[in-house]
Amino acid sequence: MDAFFAAAEQAAKPSLRGKPVVVGGLGPRGVVSTASYEARRFGVHSAMPMAQARRLAPNAAYLVPRFSLYRTVSEQVMELLGRLSPLVEPLSLDEAFVDLEAGGSAHDTASALAAGERLRRDIRAVTGLTGSVGLAGSKMLAKIGSEQAKPDGLILIEPGTERELLGPMSVRTLPGVGPATGGHLRRAGMTTVAELAEAGEDELVRLLGKAHGASLYRMALGHDDRPVVSERETKSVSVEDTFDVDLHDRVRVRVEVERLADRCVQRLRAAGHSGRTVVLKVRRYDFSTLTRSETLRGPTDDPGMVREAAGRLLESVDTTGGVRLLGVGVTGLADFTQEDLFAQAAAAEQPAADIPAAASAAPDRTAEPAPSPAAEDGSAPDREPEAPDERRFPAGHDVRHAEYGAGWVQGSGLRRVTVRFEEPGSAPGRVRTFWVDDPELVLSEPLPLVPEPTDSARASGPGSPSSQSS
DNA sequence: TCTGGGGTCCTAGGACCC
DNA sequence: TCTGGGGTCCTAGGACCC
Numbered sequence: 001m002d003a004f005f006a007a008a009e010q011a012a013k014p015s016l017r018g019k020p021v022v023v024g025g026l027g028p029r030g031v032v033s034t035a036s037y038e039a040r041r042f043g044v045h046s047a048m049p050m051a052q053a054r055r056l057a058p059n060a061a062y063l064v065p066r067f068s069l070y071r072t073v074s075e076q077v078m079e080l081l082g083r084l085s086p087l088v089e090p091l092s093l094d095e096a097f098v099d100l101e102a103g104g105s106a107h108d109t110a111s112a113l114a115a116g117e118r119l120r121r122d123i124r125a126v127t128g129l130t131g132s133v134g135l136a137g138s139k140m141l142a143k144i145g146s147e148q149a150k151p152d153g154l155i156l157i158e159p160g161t162e163r164e165l166l167g168p169m170s171v172r173t174l175p176g177v178g179p180a181t182g183g184h185l186r187r188a189g190m191t192t193v194a195e196l197a198e199a200g201e202d203e204l205v206r207l208l209g210k211a212h213g214a215s216l217y218r219m220a221l222g223h224d225d226r227p228v229v230s231e232r233e234t235k236s237v238s239v240e241d242t243f244d245v246d247l248h249d250r251v252r253v254r255v256e257v258e259r260l261a262d263r264c265v266q267r268l269r270a271a272g273h274s275g276r277t278v279v280l281k282v283r284r285y286d287f288s289t290l291t292r293s294e295t296l297r298g299p300t301d302d303p304g305m306v307r308e309a310a311g312r313l314l315e316s317v318d319t320t321g322g323v324r325l326l327g328v329g330v331t332g333l334a335d336f337t338q339e340d341l342f343a344q345a346a347a348a349e350q351p352a353a354d355i356p357a358a359a360s361a362a363p364d365r366t367a368e369p370a371p372s373p374a375a376e377d378g379s380a381p382d383r384e385p386e387a388p389d390e391r392r393f394p395a396g397h398d399v400r401h402a403e404y405g406a407g408w409v410q411g412s413g414l415r416r417v418t419v420r421f422e423e424p425g426s427a428p429g430r431v432r433t434f435w436v437d438d439p440e441l442v443l444s445e446p447l448p449l450v451p452e453p454t455d456s457a458r459a460s461g462p463g464s465p466s467s468q469s470s
Numbered sequence: 471t472c473t474g475g476g477g478t479c480c481t482a483g484g485a486c487c488c
Numbered sequence: 489t490c491t492g493g494g495g496t497c498c499t500a501g502g503a504c505c506c
Contacts, residue, residue, distance in 0.1 A: 092505085176505090177504090180504085181504085291499090
């Protein structure tokens with residue numbers, strides 16, 4: 001999908017169409033998630049500090065991400081991809097590989113092109129947004145193709161033309177070559193893909209290590225036989241928070257770690273997982289980042305266990321100077337817990353008589369989620385009694401007013417909310433301001449971008465190469 | 471007003487085991 | 489009569505991706 005988050009917001013908010021839109025964290029330490037193409041013309045791009053974006057494009061609209069909306073649109077797009085092939089590999093909410101050959105939806109250049117264009121039409125019809133398609137014989141080339149096709153385009157890379165196409169491109173075009181590897185290669189005198197191929201595998205392995213060097217050499221030759229994999233197992237679950245101002249108080253740091261542990265366990269349980277290794281992440285005032293981990297005797301999804309492990313790990317970290325970010329994660333995932341094992345063992349030991357005891361060996365699995373006293377009352381003494389206006393009415397979120405109907409928050413503060421009354425199908429709307437506690441005004445769920453989810457497209461076509469839409 | 475959040479994969483050293 | 493070889497697990501850090 002093209003500039004996905006920003007494009008979705010423009011589709012939802014008629015007055016923003018054709019205007020620079022920046023989606024990302026709006027706090028003092030926020031960064032840009034997505035900039036619309038209009039905003040990119042000012043030099044704004046993903047991962048840029050929001051403060052810098054505001055200097056470059058002071059008149060852009062700045063919005064927080066609304067993942068529920070993006071997830072809804074993403075599901076619509078993934079459903080369309082699923083009609084092309086059972087082999088769909090999502091990379092994120094807005095990007096996926098499709099193995100057209102496995103789906104029988106293309107068998108040569110012409111049928112692949114037809115499938116790609118049909119997909120783009122369907123995406124536009126169903127979501128109201130544009131996507132770009134790269135068609136090629138491998139994942140790497142399909143991805144590079146889709147990147148070049150953006151925005152709102154389609155590119156097919158004819159088999160046999162890969163090397164000549166890649167040769168003059170920057171090494172940074174290849175997946176897996178970021179700032180660090182790019183720098184290494186530049187210092188070694190290599191800036192283009194052709195120069196990588198010339199250097200040879202041995203040289204690249206010497207420079208970058210075994211795995212990275214070897215795979216990069218193959219990519220430089222246009223070789224990539226990685227399969228499209230539809231079901232991938234989750235390996236870790238983590239949550240982290242960057243604080244608006246550094247934390248200095250040790251007690252506060254500890255409280256935040258416990259909160260994060262609870263949030264992490266919530267997500268872990270929601271996914272039906274448990275894990276053996278607890279990881280604490282700390283970013284200090286100077287941006288130096290460290291992790292500490294502890295592996296338990298068996299997998300757990302118990303909030304107390306994770307909280308305590310994270311707390312122990314915190315003991316070994318020097319936080320003088322201040323803490324910028326804290327994170328808690330769980331890896332070594334399983335779909336059972338150690339309590340399950342105990343229960344199983346107990347049941348096996350004493351077959352009939354002992355079923356109640358076996359059940360009580362896993363006492364709080366059903367009683368959960370337990371409201372943790374530590375996280376509730378022990379929490380930040382300096383916390384606001386009520387959420388500030390910006391939190392109650394986040395910029396960009398949908399609202400509904402009893403009299404004026406559907407709109408979205410343009411800004412809030414000083415106990416006031418400014419709302420623009422418009423919705424996906426409407427003309428650009430007018431702005432009105434209300435008191436934050438106006439009972440007529442309530443936050444609402446995102447409206448669909450397209451009125452009736454059209455059901456036009458049909459699966460079809462015999463097939464051949466891989467494609468990626470992004 | 472410098473630098474998010476959620477992931478994946480790789481490397482390297484030490485412990486431990488046979 | 490200095491210090492084998494190979495495998496796995498754990499820990500920490502780094503690069504990269506969206």
